[in-house]
Amino acid sequence: MTEQQPDLAGLRQGLDEVDTGIVRLIAQRRELIDAIAKLKEQGPSGIQDPDRERRVLDGVMAVATDLGVSASLVRTIFRELISDSVAQQARHLNGDGGGRVRVAFQGAAHAYSDAAAQKYLAGRGLAGDLTGHRTFREAAGALLAGDADLAVLPIENTTAGSINEVYALLREQPLFIVGEETWKVDHCLAAPQDVPLPRLSRILSHPQGLEQCSQFLQTLPHAIPVTHFDTAGAMQSVAAAGDPSLAAIGSPEAAAAYGLVVLRHGIADTEENYTRFVALSAQPAPVDVRIPCKTSLILVTRHEEGALLRCLEVLSGSGHSMTKLESRPRPGRPWEYLFFLDFEGNAADPRTAAALDELRSAALFIKVLGSYPAKALRHPPRPGEVPGSPPEESPAETLEAVAADEAPAARRSRHYRLVDRAARPADTVIRVGDVLLGGDGFVVMAGPCSVESAGQIGATARFVRDHGAHVLRGGVFKPRTSPYAFQGLGWDGLDLLVAAGRETGLPVVTEVMAVDQVPRLARAADILQVGARNMQNFDLLRELGKVDRPVLLKRGLSSTIEEWLAAAEYVVAQGNQQVILCERGIRTFESATRNTLDLSAVPVVRERSHLPVIVDPSHGTGQRRYVAPMAWAARAAGAHGLLIEVHPDPDQALSDADQSLTFEQFAALMRGLAAIPAAAGALAAGQQ
Ligand code: PEP
Ligand code: MN
Numbered sequence: 249m250t251e252q253q254p255d256l257a258g259l260r261q262g263l264d265e266v267d268t269g270i271v272r273l274i275a276q277r278r279e280l281i282d283a284i285a286k287l288k289e290q291g292p293s294g295i296q297d298p299d300r301e302r303r304v305l306d307g308v309m310a311v312a313t314d315l316g317v318s319a320s321l322v323r324t325i326f327r328e329l330i331s332d333s334v335a336q337q338a339r340h341l342n343g344d345g346g347g348r349v350r351v352a353f354q355g356a357a358h359a360y361s362d363a364a365a366q367k368y369l370a371g372r373g374l375a376g377d378l379t380g381h382r383t384f385r386e387a388a389g390a391l392l393a394g395d396a397d398l399a400v401l402p403i404e405n406t407t408a409g410s411i412n413e414v415y416a417l418l419r420e421q422p423l424f425i426v427g428e429e430t431w432k433v434d435h436c437l438a439a440p441q442d443v444p445l446p447r448l449s450r451i452l453s454h455p456q457g458l459e460q461c462s463q464f465l466q467t468l469p470h471a472i473p474v475t476h477f478d479t480a481g482a483m484q485s486v487a488a489a490g491d492p493s494l495a496a497i498g499s500p501e502a503a504a505a506y507g508l509v510v511l512r513h514g515i516a517d518t519e520e521n522y523t524r525f526v527a528l529s530a531q532p533a534p535v536d537v538r539i540p541c542k543t544s545l546i547l548v549t550r551h552e553e554g555a556l557l558r559c560l561e562v563l564s565g566s567g568h569s570m571t572k573l574e575s576r577p578r579p580g581r582p583w584e585y586l587f588f589l590d591f592e593g594n595a596a597d598p599r600t601a602a603a604l605d606e607l608r609s610a611a612l613f614i615k616v617l618g619s620y621p622a623k624a625l626r627h628p629p630r631p632g633e634v635p636g637s638p639p640e641e642s643p644a645e646t647l648e649a650v651a652a653d654e655a656p657a658a659r660r661s662r663h664y665r666l667v668d669r670a671a672r673p674a675d676t677v678i679r680v681g682d683v684l685l686g687g688d689g690f691v692v693m694a695g696p697c698s699v700e701s702a703g704q705i706g707a708t709a710r711f712v713r714d715h716g717a718h719v720l721r722g723g724v725f726k727p728r729t730s731p732y733a734f735q736g737l738g739w740d741g742l743d744l745l746v747a748a749g750r751e752t753g754l755p756v757v758t759e760v761m762a763v764d765q766v767p768r769l770a771r772a773a774d775i776l777q778v779g780a781r782n783m784q785n786f787d788l789l790r791e792l793g794k795v796d797r798p799v800l801l802k803r804g805l806s807s808t809i810e811e812w813l814a815a816a817e818y819v820v821a822q823g824n825q826q827v828i829l830c831e832r833g834i835r836t837f838e839s840a841t842r843n844t845l846d847l848s849a850v851p852v853v854r855e856r857s858h859l860p861v862i863v864d865p866s867h868g869t870g871q872r873r874y875v876a877p878m879a880w881a882a883r884a885a886g887a888h889g890l891l892i893e894v895h896p897d898p899d900q901a902l903s904d905a906d907q908s909l910t911f912e913q914f915a916a917l918m919r920g921l922a923a924i925p926a927a928a929g930a931l932a933a934g935q936q
Contacts, residue, residue: 274329277329277333278332278333278336281333281336281337282336282340284337285336285337285340285341286340288337288340288341288538289340289341293538294538294539294540295334295337295338295341295538295539295540296334296540298628301330302630304326304330305323305326305327305330308322308323308326309322309323310635313714313715318710318714319713319714320713320751320752320753323753332371335371335372335621338536338539338621339372339373341536341538341539347374347375348374348375348376348377349369349374349375349376349377349397349398350376350377350379350395350396350397350398351365351369351376351377351378351379351396351397351398351399351400352378352379352381352387352388352390352391352395352396352398352399352400353365353378353379353380353381353387353399353400353401354380354381354382354383354384354386354387354401354402354478355380355381355477355478355479355480355481356380356478356480356481356484357380357480357505358480358483358499358501358502358505358506359380359478359479359480359481359498359502360402360431360433360479360480360498360499360523361380361400361401361402361478361525362378362380362480363431363499363501364400364402364429364430364431364523364525365378365398365400365429365525365527366378367429367431368400368427368429368525368527371429372427376398379396382477383477384401384411384413384414384417385413385417387399387401388401388417388421388423388528391423391528391529391530392421392422392423392530394530397529398426398527398528398529399423399527399528400429400525400526400527400528401414401417401525401526401528402414402523402524402525403415403428403524403525403526404523404524404572405433405456405460405521405522405523405524406518406520406521406522406523406524407460407516407517407518407521408456408459408460410574410576410588412576414526415576415588418528418546418617419546419586419615422530423528423529423530423617424528424529424530424531424532424533424617424618425526425527425528425544425617425618425620426527426528426529426532426533426618426620427526427527427620427621427623428524428525428526428527428542428620428621428622428623429524429525429527429623430522430523430524430525430623431522431523431525432521432522433460433499433516433521433522433523434499434500434513434514434516434521435457435460435461435479435497435498435499435514435515435516435521436497436498436499436500436503436510436511436512436513436514436515437451437461437464437495437496437497437510437511437512437515438483438486438495438496438497438498438500438502438503438508438509438510438511439486439492439494439495439496439508439509439511440486440487440489440490440491440492440494440507440508440509441492441509442509442511443492443493443511445468445471445511445512446468446470447492447493448468448470448471448493448494448495449470449471449472449493449494450471450472450473450474450493450494450495451465451468451471451472451473451474451494451495451496451497452474452475452476452482452485452486452494452495452496452497453473453474453475453476453479453482453496453497453498454475454476454477454478454479454482455475457479457482457497457498458473458475458497460516460517460518460521461497461515461516461517462517463517464512464515464516464517471495476496479496479497479498479499479502480498480499480502480505480506482496482497482498483496483498483502483503483505483506483508484506486506486508487506487507487508495511496508497515500513519750526544526620527620532618532619533618533620534595534596534619535594535596535619535620535621536596537594537596537597539594539621540592540621540622541592541593541594541619541620541621541622542571542590542591542592542593542619542620542622543590543591543592543593543594543595543600543604543616543618543619544588544589544590544616544617544618544620545588545589545590545604545607545614545615545616545617546586546587546588546589546613546614546615546617547559547586547587547588547589547607547611547613547614548578548584548586548587548611548612548613548614549587549611549612550610550611550612551612555610555611556587558610559607559610559611560573562603562606562607562610563591563603563607566599566600566602566603566606567599568591568592568593568600568603569591569592570589570590570591570592571590571591571592572588572589572590573587573588573589573590574587574588574589575587575588576588586613592622593619594619595616595619596619600619604616629679629681629682629683629684630682630683630684630689631683631684631687631688631689631690632683632684632685632689632690632691632692632718632889633689633690634690634692634716634883634918634921634922634926635715635716635918635922636716636919636922661810661813661814661856663810663811663813663814663817664813664814664816664817665817666817666820666821666825667813667816667817667820667827667857667858667859668813668856668857668858669855669856669857669858671858672858673858674858675687675858675860676825676826676827676858676859676860677689677860678798678826678828678860680718680719680755680774680775680798681718681719681753681754681755681774683718685798685828685860685862685888685889686828686859686860686888687860687888688926689888689889690883690887690888690889690926691718691719691862691888691889691890692712692716692717692718692719692889692890692892692918692921693717693718693719693720693721693757693775693862693889693890693891693892694708694712694717694719694720694721694890694891694892694893694894694914695708695709695712695717695720695721695722695893695894696708696721696722696723696893696894696895696901696908697723697726697866697893697895697901697903697904697907697908698722698723698724698726698734698736698737698741698901698902698903698904699722699723699724699736699737699741699742699744699745700737700901700902701744702744702747702748704895704896705720705722705744705745705748706747706748706751707896708720708722708748708894708895708896708911709748709749709751709752709754710751710752711894711896711911711914712754712894712914713752713753713754715914715915715918716918717754717892717918718754718755718889719754719755719756719757719774719775720745720748720749720752720754720755720756720757721756721757721758721777721891721892721893722741722744722745722748722756722757722758723736723741723758723759723777723903724736724737724738724739724740724741724742724745724758724759725738725758725759725760725761725762725765726759726903727759727761727779727781727782728903733903734902734903736903739768742758742768742769742772742773745758745773746772746773749774755774755775756772756773756774756775757773757774757775757776757777757800757891758773758775758776758777759776759777759778759779760776760777760778760788760792761779761782761788762788763787763788763791766788766791766792766795767795770795770796770797773797774797774798775797775798775799775800775828776792776795776797776798776799776800777799777800777802777830778792778799778800778801778802779802780802780803780804780805780832780867781804781805783801783802783803783804783807783811783812783815784804784807784811784815786818789801789815789818789819790818790819790822792819792822792824793818793819793820793821793822793823793824794822794823794824795824796824796826797824797826798826798827798828799819799824799826799827799828800828800830800862800891801815801816801819801827801828801829801830802830802832802864803829803830803831803832803834803846803849804834805834805835805843806834806835807834809849809852809853809856812829812853813829813853813856813857816829816857816859827859828859828860828861828862828888828889829853829857829859829860829861829862830861830862830863830864830891831845831846831847831849831850831853831861831862831863831864831868831882831887832845832863832864832867832868832891833845833846833864833867833868833869833870834846841868841869841870841871841874842867842868842869842870842871842906842907843867843868843869843870844868845863845865845868845869845878847863847878847881847882847885848885849861850863850882850885850886850887851885851886854886860888860889861887861888862882862887862888862889862890862891863878863879863882863885863887863889863890863891864890864891864892865878865879865882865890865892866891866892866893866904866907866908866909867893867904867907869907870906870907871906871907872898872906872907872908872909872910872913875892875893875907875909875913875917876909876913876916876917876920879892879917879920879921880917880920880921880924883921883924883926884924884925886926892909892914892917893907893908893909894908894909894910894911894913894914895908895909895910896911898910
């Protein structure tokens with residue numbers, strides 16, 4: 249023991265030196281950003297370059313993968329660094345920074361609004377004196393009375409929607425939006441002492457906090473929810489009362505500040521829960537046109553047919569992309585509505601100013617709330633790509649013959665209409681996480697046949713992610729031929745799959761076997777798979793047509809392409825257009841492989857339907873040594889992606905051991921894939 253201590257101390261010293269080095273490098277990076285900002289000050293170019301940002305992220309993630317560092321960790325760190333450097337450049341251009349401002353917010357100290365206001369100031373190099381107020385109106389009142397320079401108020405939440413009271417203030421009062429900030433809301437349950445959850449009798453929080461954790465609260469049958477004017481205030485009251493049967497919902501920071509013990513972390517119904525805040529001022533603050541901006545306005549349309557459409561056409565016609573549109577009742581005018589609208593643009597830019605003028609005459613009333621540097625921008629999804637793909641060579645000439653001879657309309661089926669290519673000439677493109685499936689993208693879904701343990705799914709998720717997979721697969725309800733075979737881990741398995749997906753940043757796909765599983769699986773998984781055996785389970789298909797989740801529909805063991813497309817029609821006809829078809833092999837007289845992988849189905853389906861089609865060579869062949877060649881062939885045939893079974897120790901797999909790839913085999917498959925030009929774009933082109 250004593251011999252090890254100097255070693256530990258030495259290692260810790262080494263660690264401290266590395267940490268200091270990291271901070272020094274960040275300082276060095278900021279100096280370079282300063283130099284870039286000075287250069288840009290002279291030029292007309294904007295400060296945000298999404299292509300360049302993407303290249304930076306891809307570059308550092310590739311280095312991370314080479315060095316065996318988690319790519320998602322590196323991505324998270326660099327997203328923050330990039331966002332910091334954009335703010336740094338914006339400050340330069342706008343001449344902000346330094347100085348002290350008085351800021352009003354709603355709530356007690358350590359409320360989410362307090363944290364968001366601090367973040368807003370820090371991003372602008374400002375110091376502030378922050379004052380909490382009981383209500384939104386009082387916070388705005390302090391601003392209008394000249395007692396504050398800014399008010400930072402929440403305007404919408406990604407789970408609960410718009411905060412109407414704040415919109416009402418914006419409508420009524422001479423307030424201007426001069427900035428925005430986002431805050432990830434991470435609710436926890438905290439109490440004066442570490443007590444078992446069943447002992448709790450009352451849970452205090454802001455109504456929004458209670459609403460956002462309603463599913464968790466339902467698991468505490470003895471506890472009554474009690475509304476409080478804010479989350480941090482609820483924590484403060486619970487701490488002051490010192491009653492062990494009381495608890496509050498709020499941020500872990502507020503819990504720590506008021507000396508409470510966190511009983512449970514992450515209790516919100518949805519993990520991705522953000523609030524958007526606006527910084528308000530009594531005067532508008534013009535922003536340099538090179539800074540990416542959003543403009544917010546309130547709009548009342550004329551009493552004419554197509555009035556809203558005409559207003560929106562003004563924006564789209566002038567190249568402004570809308571980021572929010574919400575209708576609210578118009579006070580005192582029953583059944584009339586006003587609209588809250590945000591779009592990307594800056595009123596200081598003549599092009600935007602002209603569009604606003606045009607909008608003024610198209611509408612009955614508009615109030616421009618302000619143009620301000622955009623923070624809450626959606627990250628636009630991009631087509632899935634195979635890492636290291638060579639520049640696309642078009643195999644168009646060889647494929648041209650596929651489609652041109654007979655018009656798809658001439659082959660129209662009696663069994664389906666909506667999934668028919670004739671109903672929608674353009675490919676359907678489906679968003680899965682941050683990638684687009686369909687069209688020109690190529691998306692790889694990989695993972696074990698069944699989720700078996702946290703270690704198994706976690707290790708597989710990390711490996712496939714680091715080797716270019718876009719989606720994690722893992723069955724938890726397994727349709728097995730024998731009732732004595734492993735049936736899957738069920739809901740416990742789902743928790744493990746979702747945790748592995750979260751850790752690696754991969755969306756997850758899992759099989760749904762029964763109608764009653766649909767709501768819960770739809771909440772947790774990103775794609776719902778219908779297995780080959782259920783392709784014609786029409787009740788299940790209809791149910792999946794009612795949820796807003798992509799459905800991966802496998803081809804039935806002995807189904808024709810016509811029957812397969814008709815099955816897809818069941819889903820689409822109910823309203824859900826997000827169907828991904830998956831060729832996984834059919835039964836033939838051939839017994840050398842588990843199934844016969846019908847790759848010709850790919851160009852046929854692409855010709856007859858606009859839906860994306862992927863290929864599962866694992867079930868298609870049943871033997872791991874055949875999987876990679878058929879995966880490469882699938883890409884060449886024009887598939888939009890792959891579904892592949894991978895296992896850390898395939899011989900020990902609890903299901904489909906023979907066809908599961910080892911990690912090395914999966915890496916080799918992905919390397920080989922990069923050498924195959926995708927036929928996807930060419931096939932569509934051949935059909936014109
Ligand atoms: C699976 O993907 O694990 C599966 C059961 O597939 P299929 O329905 O194609 O047999
Ligand atoms: Mn399987």
